Amino acid sequence: MRGDAHAHTLVAPADLDSALALLADNKGHRVLAGGTDVMVAFERGLLRDARLISIWQLDELRGIATVGRHLTIGALTTYTDLIESSLVAEHAPTLAAAARDTAAVAIRNRGTIGGNIANASPAADLPPALLVHDCEVELRSASGARWVDYAGFHTGYKTTVMRPDELIVRVRVPLVDAPMRHFYRKVGTRRAQAISxxxxxxxxxxGHDVRIAFGSVAPTVVRARIVERELASALAAGLLxxxxxxxxxxxxxxxxxxxxDIRSTAExxxxxxxxxxxxxxxxxxA
Ligand SMILES: Cc1cc2nc3c(=O)[nH]c(=O)nc-3n(C[C@H](O)[C@H](O)[C@H](O)COP(=O)(O)OP(=O)(O)OC[C@H]3O[C@@H](n4cnc5c(N)ncnc54)[C@H](O)[C@@H]3O)c2cc1C
Incomplete structure (x- = not known):
């Protein structure tokens, strides 16, 4: 059953520090970015948090840039931003491929990378790409900031290392010093608007660096470490x-x-x- 709008309040802080101060209060809140997951929960009557904190207008969480040896991507970057960015195409091409295969235009214009990470669905499309790009996530609270290796971000089904008073501010991808070859493929019920x-x-x-990640097969996205090791040695020996x-x-x-699970069978x-x-x-x- 649809949620009751009167059961929620919405605040829209004007800057990041004000948003972090509200989160520090820890009074049963939910961050609202693009809202494409939160509003589905609301429609189903599953949104329990009384206080919504909209971060959509926080410019500090936008922007794609190279900073030193990293490509940094603001948490409010949408799928469309990822698809249209020449920097993402150059330095994180599987991320752009994953964004192209996500949902349809309306959701791609509104859904964000920060929301996809924080929502922590094992079937989400950006996480396998973030894993193979060795991404890190910046978490910020009123008491400070920390970078977390994305490989350790998800601790179990829909659980993460993020505290309730923290926001994802941006992610960063290390720049690689030699060209890499990439592969991204998702199989869902149909090509558009389908979860993996x-x-x-x-x-x-x-011969050097092999990274492979699976999404949607297990309770969290996972790096395929055994496959990586075996493929690296076969490629190095020229024996694939x-x-x-x-x-x-x-x-x-x-x-x-x-x-x-509800989306598919193990078989x-x-x-x-x-x-x-x-x-x-x-x-x-080849
Ligand atoms: C029709 C439809 C199709 C979809 N198709 C796909 C698909 O193909 N692939 C896919 O992966 N997903 C899909 N989704 C899911 C959704 O669009 C993505 O997960 C999207 O990236 C969520 O981003 P958002 O900004 O809308 O998050 P929101 O709904 O605003 O928030 C999602 C969660 O993340 C938290 N959050 C958001 N931003 C931050 C932040 N910066 N820091 C801390 N917490 C934060 C919120 O509190 C909430 O718990 C689909 C959704 C719909 C409705």
Missing amino acids: KVCISASVRR STEAVSRIVALGVAEARPID YRGRVTRNLLRECLMSFV
Whole structure:
């Protein structure tokens, strides 16, 4: 049943410090960015937090720039911003690919990278790309700021290291000093407006640096460390044969440990993971 608007108050602080001061009060609040997840919860009558704090107008949380050896992306960056950014295309191409495959135009114009991370859905589309770009997340509260390695951000199903008084301010991606090859593929019920059943993101620099992440197969997004190790040694030895691909794919499906949930069955996810991982590895053969 739809939520009751009178059960909530909405405040819209004018700057970041004011927003952090409100969060420090810790009085049962929910941050509202683009609202594309929060309003779904409201429509379903599942929004329990009495106080909504809108951060949409905080310019401090916008902008995409290279700063030193990093690409930094403000938490309020939308999918459309990611798709249109030449810096993201250059330095974090799987992030742009993931944004292109997310939802449809209306949601892409409003949904944000910070909201996608904080909402902590294992089926979200940006997280596998953020993992392969070795991203870090800046969390800020009234008492200070800290950078958290995104690989350690999700602690379980919909749980994170973020405290209730903290905001995601921006993320940063280290710039790489040599070209990498990339792969991103999502499988959902249909091509548009569909949440992932399985998603794979990969970035590979031959013989050196192999990063692969699975989304939507487990309670959190995960790096496929065994696949990464095996693929790196096969590439370094110049031995990525069809047999090697089959062996690594089998290891990958075991490593992903696909789950049953409302979106799909473990059996279907296992089959799709096998096919996507094969497609991914074969793309690095040539
Ligand atoms: C029709 C539809 C289709 C969708 N399709 C997809 C899809 O294909 N792939 C996909 O991944 N997602 C999809 N989504 C989900 C949603 O659009 C994304 O998760 C989006 O990125 C959320 O961002 P937002 O700014 O709207 O977050 P909001 O709804 O404003 O917030 C989401 C959560 O994050 C918290 N939050 C937001 N910003 C911050 C911050 N800076 N710091 C701390 N906490 C914060 C909020 O408190 C809330 O708990 C879809 C949603 C809809 C309605």
